[in-house]
Amino acid sequence: MVNLNNIGERAKAVESEMCKLTSAKKNKALLAIAQGLLDDEREILNANNMDIVKAKEKQMPEGLVDRLLLNHARIDGMAEGLRQVASLDDPVGEVLGMKSRPNGLMIGQKRVPLGVIGIIYESRPNVTADAFGLCFKTGNVVILKGGSDAINSNKAIVASIRKRLKSLYLPEDAIQIIEDTSRETTLDFMKMNRYVNVLIPRGGSGLIRTVVENSTIPVIETGTGNCHIYIDEFADLDMAVRIVINAKTQRIGVCNACESLVVHESIEKDFLYKLKDALDSAKKKVELRGDDKACNAMSMNKASDEDWGKEYLDYILSVKTVSNIDEAILHINKYNTKHSESIITKDYDNAQRFLNEIDAAAVYVNASTRFTDGFEFGFGAEIGISTQKLHARGPMGLMALTTTKYIIYGNGQTRE
Amino acid sequence: MVNLNNIGERAKAVESEMCKLTSAKKNKALLAIAQGLLDDEREILNANNMDIVKAKEKQMPEGLVDRLLLNHARIDGMAEGLRQVASLDDPVGEVLGMKSRPNGLMIGQKRVPLGVIGIIYESRPNVTADAFGLCFKTGNVVILKGGSDAINSNKAIVASIRKRLKSLYLPEDAIQIIEDTSRETTLDFMKMNRYVNVLIPRGGSGLIRTVVENSTIPVIETGTGNCHIYIDEFADLDMAVRIVINAKTQRIGVCNACESLVVHESIEKDFLYKLKDALDSAKKKVELRGDDKACNAMSMNKASDEDWGKEYLDYILSVKTVSNIDEAILHINKYNTKHSESIITKDYDNAQRFLNEIDAAAVYVNASTRFTDGFEFGFGAEIGISTQKLHARGPMGLMALTTTKYIIYGNGQTRE
Numbered sequence: 001m002v003n004l005n006n007i008g009e010r011a012k013a014v015e016s017e018m019c020k021l022t023s024a025k026k027n028k029a030l031l032a033i034a035q036g037l038l039d040d041e042r043e044i045l046n047a048n049n050m051d052i053v054k055a056k057e058k059q060m061p062e063g064l065v066d067r068l069l070l071n072h073a074r075i076d077g078m079a080e081g082l083r084q085v086a087s088l089d090d091p092v093g094e095v096l097g098m099k100s101r102p103n104g105l106m107i108g109q110k111r112v113p114l115g116v117i118g119i120i121y122e123s124r125p126n127v128t129a130d131a132f133g134l135c136f137k138t139g140n141v142v143i144l145k146g147g148s149d150a151i152n153s154n155k156a157i158v159a160s161i162r163k164r165l166k167s168l169y170l171p172e173d174a175i176q177i178i179e180d181t182s183r184e185t186t187l188d189f190m191k192m193n194r195y196v197n198v199l200i201p202r203g204g205s206g207l208i209r210t211v212v213e214n215s216t217i218p219v220i221e222t223g224t225g226n227c228h229i230y231i232d233e234f235a236d237l238d239m240a241v242r243i244v245i246n247a248k249t250q251r252i253g254v255c256n257a258c259e260s261l262v263v264h265e266s267i268e269k270d271f272l273y274k275l276k277d278a279l280d281s282a283k284k285k286v287e288l289r290g291d292d293k294a295c296n297a298m299s300m301n302k303a304s305d306e307d308w309g310k311e312y313l314d315y316i317l318s319v320k321t322v323s324n325i326d327e328a329i330l331h332i333n334k335y336n337t338k339h340s341e342s343i344i345t346k347d348y349d350n351a352q353r354f355l356n357e358i359d360a361a362a363v364y365v366n367a368s369t370r371f372t373d374g375f376e377f378g379f380g381a382e383i384g385i386s387t388q389k390l391h392a393r394g395p396m397g398l399m400a401l402t403t404t405k406y407i408i409y410g411n412g413q414t415r416e
Numbered sequence: 417m418v419n420l421n422n423i424g425e426r427a428k429a430v431e432s433e434m435c436k437l438t439s440a441k442k443n444k445a446l447l448a449i450a451q452g453l454l455d456d457e458r459e460i461l462n463a464n465n466m467d468i469v470k471a472k473e474k475q476m477p478e479g480l481v482d483r484l485l486l487n488h489a490r491i492d493g494m495a496e497g498l499r500q501v502a503s504l505d506d507p508v509g510e511v512l513g514m515k516s517r518p519n520g521l522m523i524g525q526k527r528v529p530l531g532v533i534g535i536i537y538e539s540r541p542n543v544t545a546d547a548f549g550l551c552f553k554t555g556n557v558v559i560l561k562g563g564s565d566a567i568n569s570n571k572a573i574v575a576s577i578r579k580r581l582k583s584l585y586l587p588e589d590a591i592q593i594i595e596d597t598s599r600e601t602t603l604d605f606m607k608m609n610r611y612v613n614v615l616i617p618r619g620g621s622g623l624i625r626t627v628v629e630n631s632t633i634p635v636i637e638t639g640t641g642n643c644h645i646y647i648d649e650f651a652d653l654d655m656a657v658r659i660v661i662n663a664k665t666q667r668i669g670v671c672n673a674c675e676s677l678v679v680h681e682s683i684e685k686d687f688l689y690k691l692k693d694a695l696d697s698a699k700k701k702v703e704l705r706g707d708d709k710a711c712n713a714m715s716m717n718k719a720s721d722e723d724w725g726k727e728y729l730d731y732i733l734s735v736k737t738v739s740n741i742d743e744a745i746l747h748i749n750k751y752n753t754k755h756s757e758s759i760i761t762k763d764y765d766n767a768q769r770f771l772n773e774i775d776a777a778a779v780y781v782n783a784s785t786r787f788t789d790g791f792e793f794g795f796g797a798e799i800g801i802s803t804q805k806l807h808a809r810g811p812m813g814l815m816a817l818t819t820t821k822y823i824i825y826g827n828g829q830t831r832e
Contacts (some may be wrong), residue, residue, distance in 0.1 A: 218806045239828045246830035355823045367826025389613050389819040390634040393806040403805040407771045412655045412782025415660035
């Protein structure tokens with residue numbers, strides 16, 4: 001813990017300096033750091049190569065090696081990410097709802113940085129630069145704990161960023177990385193309440209569960225997505241087919257992809273054959289797994305009970321048949337992961353009921369679930385998509401990395 | 417855990433029904449429940465008497481017995497609390513920032529209940545009715561875990577509320593109480609992520625620490641207050657004296673009382689003698705504990721290092737001497753509990769620096785820290801004062817018991 005406490009102390013020590021930075025200064029720094037990553041390309045690629053060699057020695061699956069790999073285009077992508085963050089509005093400093101109270105006190109809420117943010121993530125080294133950019137722009141100090149597979153890449157990226165911060169006379173310790181990636185140190189990191197204001201895990205469900213179960217620091221849970229589309233009896237079936245194909249196949253491994261269809265029995269047969277035709281003619285192979293009624297409507301594999309709760313991240317869709325919207329809402333609220341859910345309908349009441357009664361971060365009418373994303377929602381880069389209810393829900397942009405404090409102007413008021 | 421799981425299941429089962437209640441229905445119910453508490457006064461007082469007898473047998477200190485005691489006036493106070501909550505605006509259902517995106521999607525954030533709220537509290541039985549009122553008004557289901565000393569009183573209050581809910585055809589399980597007050601069950605309760613969306617501890621620092629360290633459910637930390645007043649070199653000393661006496665003595669055992677003075681050396685002697693005179697003539701006995709410079713300026717007890725971090729909740733004030741505002745800010749940010757801090761000054765720059773640089777839920781210029789309170793801030797009853805940065809900071813009214821979900825209206829949009 002000695003090393004971790006030292007990291008914590010250093011983070012705390014620069015917190016107040018970070019709070020005071022103007023947007024102009026932060027933006028200038030982000031642009032310089034973006035350029036710095038490109039200037040340091042050789043060092044970063046050399047370090048990355050060490051990680052890649054190790055990964056291949058371990059016979060890591062190819063998909064994961066690809067996630068780990070950096071090249072010129074990917075470093076350029078990181079730099080472009082930082083430039084984009086520089087171009088976003090800075091939420092820090094805004095004062096909300098300033099009001100006069102009857103006794104003359106003026107009370108408002110000022111938006112301020114959270115302080116020190118811990119981020120625990122897995123193998124993609126680009127998260128290192130992305131997470132730093134969002135935290136820095138909002139005046140926060142960040143402590144990163146990346147995966148052991150990417151440790152050399154992460155260290156090289158952090159070194160590049162710290163070098164630029166130093167040359168700009170800004171606090172280097174605005175970003176630190178925990179070099180010891182052991183499980184023990186990671187668990188200790190989750191208990192550093194004294195130094196860390198919020199912990200954000202980014203990665204698979206196993207990582208997120210470990211953090212939620214072990215952290216004593218407030219956690220923002222970013223989540224897995226078992227997203228449903230409900231095809232109502234009053235759906236435009238052609239629209240439904242287009243939206244389902246988009247939500248399932250536009251990108252397969254993402255948390256806002258559709259994993260499960262809920263279909264009204266009265267249109268099920270029509271819909272399923274239309275869907276099959278469209279998938280065939282688009283040459284998309286999607287395995288359907290249905291309940292008894294769905295299998296009767298069209299031949300497909302039988303779904304087991306486990307299918308309803310599953311995030312496939314694959315070319316598979318489960319199909320649940322319902323006889324009314326109540327059943328649809330009940331089923332979705334039971335099995336969803338509170339991420340993104342959509343109804344396809346022309347019926348006003350069913351649309352409103354779905355919006356009101358489905359419990360999820362984002363609820364859609366007649367649109368693809370794939371839009372749940374910071375860029376698509378119009379607030380730029382995101383640090384993740386929150387599936388919990390506290391603090392931030394849905395895509396988390398810069399605003400989610402801030403808090404408020406009450407500021408009160410008085411002229412001698414005392415309480416009676 | 418069997419019993420707890422059953423409580424969790426029952427809470428979850430009525431969550432969606434609670435979400436759908438209109439404000440009119442909720443307000444009518446709150447008024448009926450308020451009347452119900454008065455109607456059931458005899459049962460509640462009988463139950464309370466059992467708790468009081470037990471407490472006296474255990475030789476509980478008088479102050480604590482008094483906190484536990486109910487009488488007609490206090491039951492009337494609980495009823496009045498519920499009537500006040502009924503009169504507040506209902507935040508649920510408001511849609512924030514609905515905007516059209518370039519692709520025609522309309523995206524807004526709808527304010528919705530948090531779901532199931534767990535509250536762990538100590539001996540005051542009035543919290544039972546207060547917490548229910550705030551949770552019910554915001555469409556939340558509440559599971560209460562009160563202290564063992566008040567168990568009979570709490571059960572009687574909950575029984576009265578459930579009886580009225582039933583007679584109004586509303587879900588009784590909108591309020592449940594965990595009757596087993598053992599430590600083991602309490603710890604199990606803190607791990608009920610499956611059923612409980614947020615846990616709010618209300619009580620002393622020991623209780624709060626236990627919840628923060630053991631809960632896997634997101635916690636809103638309500639806090640202790642080591643609140644400072646900084647008397648700047650440019651302070652109106654008469655105003656400073658009035659505010660300090662108010663903040664220290666208007667009510668002694670509360671979290672927003674002032675516990676520590678930070679005084680600029682150039683006005684320290686003048687200020688301390690003025691303060692002493694004012695305390696003497698108001699017949700208020702406040703022990704001052706100063707650092708060396710303060711003791712030199714005026715005779716007083718010597719402060720030890722432990723004094724700086726202490727929430728006395730007593731007629732004691734520590735006095736720290738500083739030679740400039742930087743030292744004052746550094747000292748306060750080091751020792752405060754992020755609750756409420758005030759500067760007394762006529763200097764514009766120092767006022768702004770204090771507001772900007774002090775890290776606390778509420779930062780004041782020229783006013784008493786005693787105003788940090790839901791009623792004083794103008795949003796009515798509060799569930800507590802948050803000293804953490806996530807979700808809610810400062811006094812938490814009805815709004816803090818809600819979250820948002822994105823609602824998205826489309827007409828066939830798919831992602832490119």
